[in-house]
Every structure is written in structure tokens, then in C-alpha cells.
Amino acid sequence: MISDWMPEIGLMVIILSAVAFAASRMLVVRIQEHEVGIVIKKWGNASLPAHRLVALHGEAGLQADTLAPGRHWFYWSPKYKILKVPTVWVPPGELALVIAEDGDRLPEGQLLGRVVIECDQFQDARTFLLRGGQKGRQRAVLTTGRYRINTALFRVVTSGTATDYGLKPDDLWVYTVSADSIGIVTTSEGASLPPGDIAGPPIAGHEDFQNIQKFIEGGGYKGLQEAFLTAGAWNLNPWFVTVEQVPLTTIPTGTAGVVVSYVGKQVPEHIAGGQLVEPGYKGVWKTPLYPGRHPINTKVMHVEIVPTHQITLDWSNDSTKLESNYDAQLHALELLSKDGFAIEIVVTQVINIDGMNAPIMISRIGSPRARGLTPQIADSAGGVKFDSIRNLVTRVLSPMIDNHFRHSAQHYEALDFLEHRSDRQEDAISHITAALRDYGVQSVGTFISKISLPLQLMEILANRKLAEEEQKTYEKQKDKERARKELAYLQHLSDSQRDIVTHEQRVKIADLERQAKQIVAEAEAASIRTVGEAQLEVMRANMDALGAEKYLDLEKLKHLATVKLPETLVSGAIGLDSPLDALVLQMLKRFTGAQQPGNPPGGSPERAATTRDGK
Numbered sequence: 001m002i003s004d005w006m007p008e009i010g011l012m013v014i015i016l017s018a019v020a021f022a023a024s025r026m027l028v029v030r031i032q033e034h035e036v037g038i039v040i041k042k043w044g045n046a047s048l049p050a051h052r053l054v055a056l057h058g059e060a061g062l063q064a065d066t067l068a069p070g071r072h073w074f075y076w077s078p079k080y081k082i083l084k085v086p087t088v089w090v091p092p093g094e095l096a097l098v099i100a101e102d103g104d105r106l107p108e109g110q111l112l113g114r115v116v117i118e119c120d121q122f123q124d125a126r127t128f129l130l131r132g133g134q135k136g137r138q139r140a141v142l143t144t145g146r147y148r149i150n151t152a153l154f155r156v157v158t159s160g161t162a163t164d165y166g167l168k169p170d171d172l173w174v175y176t177v178s179a180d181s182i183g184i185v186t187t188s189e190g191a192s193l194p195p196g197d198i199a200g201p202p203i204a205g206h207e208d209f210q211n212i213q214k215f216i217e218g219g220g221y222k223g224l225q226e227a228f229l230t231a232g233a234w235n236l237n238p239w240f241v242t243v244e245q246v247p248l249t250t251i252p253t254g255t256a257g258v259v260v261s262y263v264g265k266q267v268p269e270h271i272a273g274g275q276l277v278e279p280g281y282k283g284v285w286k287t288p289l290y291p292g293r294h295p296i297n298t299k300v301m302h303v304e305i306v307p308t309h310q311i312t313l314d315w316s317n318d319s320t321k322l323e324s325n326y327d328a329q330l331h332a333l334e335l336l337s338k339d340g341f342a343i344e345i346v347v348t349q350v351i352n353i354d355g356m357n358a359p360i361m362i363s364r365i366g367s368p369r370a371r372g373l374t375p376q377i378a379d380s381a382g383g384v385k386f387d388s389i390r391n392l393v394t395r396v397l398s399p400m401i402d403n404h405f406r407h408s409a410q411h412y413e414a415l416d417f418l419e420h421r422s423d424r425q426e427d428a429i430s431h432i433t434a435a436l437r438d439y440g441v442q443s444v445g446t447f448i449s450k451i452s453l454p455l456q457l458m459e460i461l462a463n464r465k466l467a468e469e470e471q472k473t474y475e476k477q478k479d480k481e482r483a484r485k486e487l488a489y490l491q492h493l494s495d496s497q498r499d500i501v502t503h504e505q506r507v508k509i510a511d512l513e514r515q516a517k518q519i520v521a522e523a524e525a526a527s528i529r530t531v532g533e534a535q536l537e538v539m540r541a542n543m544d545a546l547g548a549e550k551y552l553d554l555e556k557l558k559h560l561a562t563v564k565l566p567e568t569l570v571s572g573a574i575g576l577d578s579p580l581d582a583l584v585l586q587m588l589k590r591f592t593g594a595q596q597p598g599n600p601p602g603g604s605p606e607r608a609a610t611t612r613d614g615k
Contacts, residue, residue, distance in 0.1 A: 029072045029082045036148045037067025038083040053102040054153050056129060064125040066150045088147040088156045093174050095235050096142040097157040097165075098122055103135040111189050112139040112239060115213040125150045139189075139212035141237050171238040175229075182295045183229030183243040185209055190222035199224040199263050199300045212240050226263050228297045249289070249296040252384070254309050256355035257289030258362040261301040276359050284363040288355050304367055304388045306358035310444055311389060313397065315347040324385050326393050332452075333402060335409035343414055344452040347401060347428075350444035351436065360440030362388065365395050396439055401446075404431055415461060418451050 031037045044060035054064045067082065090096045100113055100122075113134035119127045121142060142156065149156060159169040177183040187209070193200060200221030206214040208229055229243060236243065251257040264282045267275075276286035289303060296303055313327040321328050335343040353361060368391040408424055409417060417424060425448045433443040453461065543551045 031067045031069045033069050034087050035084050038152050039063040040081040042079050062152050085151050088149050090142050090144050092144045094159050094172055098138040099155040100135050101153050103133040106134050106136050112137050115140045122149050122154045125153050137239050143235050175234045175236045177229050177231050179231045181245040181247050183245050184299050185225045186242050190220040193221050193223055199226045202227040209241050210235050226300055246298055248293040249303050250293050251289050251291045253291045255305050255307050256358040257303040258359045259285040260367050263300040284359050286359050288358050304362050305386045306388045308355050310352045313349045326389050333405050337409050337414035339413040341414035341454055346450040348447040348449050352442045352444050357440030364439045414453050414457055
């Protein structure tokens with residue numbers, strides 16, 4: 001029976017022995033959560049090429065693929081070696097750089113390996129190598145986070161290991177540009193700048209130098225860049241860029257800033273030759289900067305500060321001028337007159353520059369920065385003096401005013417120059433105003449403050465003035481005497497005029513009296529006419545009532561009553577047979593007969609009846 005089972009037992013032993021042998025050669029590896037398993041194959045069917053470090057097709061050596069967290073089984077354990085390394089951790093606010101130990105060779109002139117987007121930020125080593133990843137320092141950086149990276153293929157440089165690679169720890173911090181600054185960028189890779197250019201032009205799409213591959217593919221240039229970083233935090237590869245922070249350009253109140261750009265588009269030929277250009281072109285920008293803070297890349301352009309308030313300049317020998325004054329080097333003008341005398345004059349020039357005209361001034365006189373001058377100087381009084389005005393004074397105002405007055409003095413004798421000072425000043429105002437207008441400068445006023453002549457001319461002038469004053473005194477005396485005579489004449493004329501007025505008033509009064517008398521006479525005549533008419537009406541009425549004959553007798557009686565007869569006649573013995581008694585008696589009878597009732601106005605009743613009967 002046992003002999004019958006022997007073959008089966010032997011086979012089972014062989015199988016168990018084989019299983020035991022295989023189990024002894026199996027390798028079980030456990031990778032923790034924050035670990036990466038790096039596999040090294042000790043031998044294989046093929047060897048790696050001489051220039052390769054990482055195996056992609058099962059060759060012996062370092063394997064591209066890593067082990068993720070979990071349990072992994074390897075057959076024939078002596079053939080493999082598993083290295084457990086921690087995952088790469090980049091803390092917040094930092095970044096990490098990568099150096100690839102394997103990959104394609106870098107082309108000549110290229111410093112950093114191209115970005116392989118598909119390699120999942122260096123976590124997929126196989127894809128990195130198959131997609132043309134390049135050996136050496138890489139353009140891509142690792143930002144905050146945890147990465148499962150084959151550190152045998154990729155060396156990761158963090159702030160903790162920065163010094164091992166010639167860097168400072170803060171080089172691997174997220175770069176921060178402060179709010180009152182800009183970051184001027186210089187790149188270490190890209191195309192070479194064209195001759196004559198000092199900075200690379202702006203390139204679109206590279207996310208402010210954070211995406212190096214886009215910058216290179218977009219045609220970015222190596223070296224200083226026109227574009228700059230504004231306030232904020234930026235993930236910058238220190239192997240690619242260096243950044244210099246400069247403060248924002250401040251334009252003080254009462255000034256304007258003129259931008260002089262050494263980069264930008266080329267100026268068209270038809271506007272070349274000192275003409276102003278639009279922003280973005282090389283040259284002097286026609287648009288000024290007004291008071292405030294402006295982001296200006298001061299490595300490729302500069303700003304000339306031009307004061308827009310009035311500035312007074314004195315050509316004088318005043319020893320109290322401050323050394324920092326714009327007119328510190330201006331002295332009184334020494335002129336030569338037509339008749340050969342030396343004249344010294346003190347001139348004051350007041351100028352003003354409008355903000356819109358400031359670029360014109362800079363374009364015409366040139367930039368003082370080009371001569372290595374400082375843009376502004378603080379004086380001892382705390383004020384600020386700008387070299388743009390110093391340049392204007394030195395190159396334009398000083399020779400302009402000096403030449404004008406020298407030329408003017410040659411056409412006039414010394415005394416005439418002094419005596420016609422206001423005319424010379426008006427000539428200067430007209431000439432200098434027109435000349436400064438071409439420079440964008442407004443001449444507020446040109447004033448001849450003082451004219452000094454030689455001593456002998458001053459004596460002549462004094463004598464002349466004395467004679468003129470004496471002549472003026474004589475003329476004034478003549479005028480006074482003339483005025484006195486005119487006054488006497490006017491007084492006499494006033495008296496005569498008074499008499500004339502009195503006579504005229506008397507004539508007017510006499511005329512008025514005559515007119516009054518005429519009016520009174522006319523009134524009296526009118527009254528008489530009225531009374532006469534009234535008496536006539538009464539007489540007519542009485543005549544109608546008494547009859548004409550009796551009325552006449554009555555009137556005679558009235559008249560006789562007014563006659564004063566001699567007393568002897570009246571009181572004498574007059575009989576009835578006297579003529580007077582007879583007359584009076586007859587008149588009384590007629591009158592009384594007319595008044596008796598029943599008698600007709602013409603006489604007695606008997607007579608009236610006779611009259612009516614015709615007898």
C-alpha cells in the first residue's frame with residue numbers, strides 16, 4: 001500500500017518544496033501614506049544605454065515607476081531593491097525647484113529644461129521621459145502642496161536645502177511685491193536682444209513670468225524686461241528671473257512728469273526728429289504724468305519732473321542767493337553801448353510751464369538725465385529744485401537773455417538806453433515771450449530792475465536832470481502865473497457875469513410887471529365891458545319900463561343932483577316962477593306921474609286915454 005502512494009507523496013513533496021522555495025523568494029512591500037516606493041532592479045534582460053539613468057522598459061537599474069501607498073508583491077526578491085522615501089512637502093508661502101537627473105540633453109544656450117505638462121508636476125517620471133523631458137534644472141516649479149516624486153530621478157530643492165545649491169532660503173519663498181513698489185524683472189533665458197535694444201518687449205500669456213514655457217514660446221528675450229511686476233505675490237523661479245523692487249514714481253503737487261522712454265515701438269520716420277510720441281513708443285511721451293504715484297520701469301525709462309508754478313530768475317550780483325537756487329550762477333549783465341560805454345543791468349525773468357507743455361520743453365532742451373544729472377535737489381530751506389529747470393536755465397534762458405540785451409545795447413547810446421528803459425523792456429518782453437513759446441515755456445514777465453552807468457555818465461545825467469528840474473520849476477512858475485491871471489480874469493468875468501445876470505433879472509422882472517399890468521388892464525377892461533354891458537342892459541330895461549323921454553329926465557335929475565349949485569342960488573328966494581323951479585317941478589311931475597299906479601309910463605291917465613282914443 002505504501003509503495004502505491006510513494007509516487008504521489010513524492011510529487012506532493014516536490015510541489016510543496018517548490019511552493020516553499022517560491023515563497024522564500026517573494027517580496028512583500030508596504031508603502032505608507034506619506035511615502036513613495038522607489039524600485040531598483042538589480043539585474044534584467046537588458047542594460048540601460050550609457051546616457052540613461054532610469055529604466056523605462058524593464059532594464060536593470062533605477063525604475064521610472066514608483067510604488068504608491070499600499071502592499072506590493074515582487075517575485076524573486078533578490079532581483080529588486082525598494083527604497084522608501086517621504087513625499088515632497090512644499091509649505092505654504094514657499095515653492096520648490098526641480099533638477100532632473102535623466103532626460104534629453106539641453107540644447108546649446110538653453111539653461112532650464114522645458115516644461116512637460118503631462119508629467120503631473122514630476123510625479124509621472126515615465127511620461128516626463130517619454131515626452132521629451134530634459135535633463136538638468138527645470139523651468140517648472142512646485143507650489144504649495146504634497147507630491148509623490150521619484151526623488152532618485154528628480155532632486156527637489158526646497159528652502160531647507162537651498163544653500164546646497166547656491167541659493168538663499170528666501171529665494172524659494174513666494175515673491176511679494178509691496179503695495180508702494182514695482183518689481184523690475186531680468187530673465188536668464190530667452191532669445192538674444194536685437195542690437196540697440198536694452199530690454200525685451202512685453203510678451204503675452206506668461207502670467208507675469210510665472211509660466212516660463214509660455215514666455216519662451218512667445219518669443220521672450222533674455223535680459224532686462226519692459227514689463228514689470230505690480231503689487232502682489234508671485235511664484236517665480238529664481239533660476240529664471242531676478243527681481244529688483246523700486247518705489248512707485250511720485251509726481252509732487254505743483255509739478256508734471258515727462259516720460260522719456262528708451263524702449264517701445266520705433267518712431268515712424270515722418271514724426272522722427274525730436275517730436276513727441278504716444279505712450280508705447282521710444283522717445284518723449286506727449287502725455288504728461290500728473291501729481292500722484294505712478295508705476296514706471298525706471299530701468300528702461302525715466303521721468304523728468306517739471307514744476308508748473310511760476311519761477312523767478314534774477315540776473316544779479318546778489319550775494320545772498322542760495323547755492324541751490326536756479327539762478328545761483330546768473331550774474332548782472334555787462335553790456336557795451338553804441339557809444340562805447342559799459343552798462344551793467346539787473347534783469348528779472350518770471351516764467352511758467354503748463355503741465356501739457358512740459359513734454360515740449362523736455363523734447364526741445366533734452367533730458368538732463370542724459371548728462372548724468374540728478375533729477376532733483378533739496379535746498380537748505382527744505383524746497384526741492386529740479387534739474388529740468390536748471391537745464392532750461394543753462395541751455396536756453398541764460399544765453400537767450402544775455403544775447404538779447406547785448407544786441408539791444410549795441411544800437412543805443414548809454415544815456416538813451418537808460419532814458420528809454422521802458423522801451424527796451426517792452427522789446428525784451430516781446431522777443432523773449434515769442435522765443436520761449438517755442439520751448440513750451442510761458443514768459444510771465446521780463447523786467448529791467450536796475451541799470452548802472454559809468455560815473456562820468458551819471459554826473460552828466462545828474463546835471464541834465466538838474467537842468468530839467470530847473471526847467472520844470474520855471475515852467476511850473478509860468479504855469480502858476482498863468483493860472484493866477486486866468487483866475488483874475490475869471491473873477492472879473494464872474495463879476496461881470498453877475499451884473500449881466502442882475503440886469504437880465506431886472507429885465508425879466510420889468511417884463512413880468514408889464515405882463516402883469518397888461519393882464520390887470522385887460523381884466524379891468526373886461527370888467528368895464530361887463531359893467532357897461534350890465535348898465536346898458538339896465539338902461540334898456542329902464543327905458544322899456546319908463547319910456548325914453550322919462551328915462552332921460554330921470555337921468556338928468558340924477559345928474560343935477562351931483563351938481564353943486566351955488567348956495568345963493570339954492571337958498572335964495574326963488575319963486576315958482578323962476579326957470580329952475582319950473583324945470584325941477586316939471587321933471588318931478590313927469591317922474592312921479594310915471595310911478596303912480598294906473599298911469600301909463602307916458603303921462604297922466606287922461607293923456608293916456610286921449611292917446612288910446614286918438615283924440
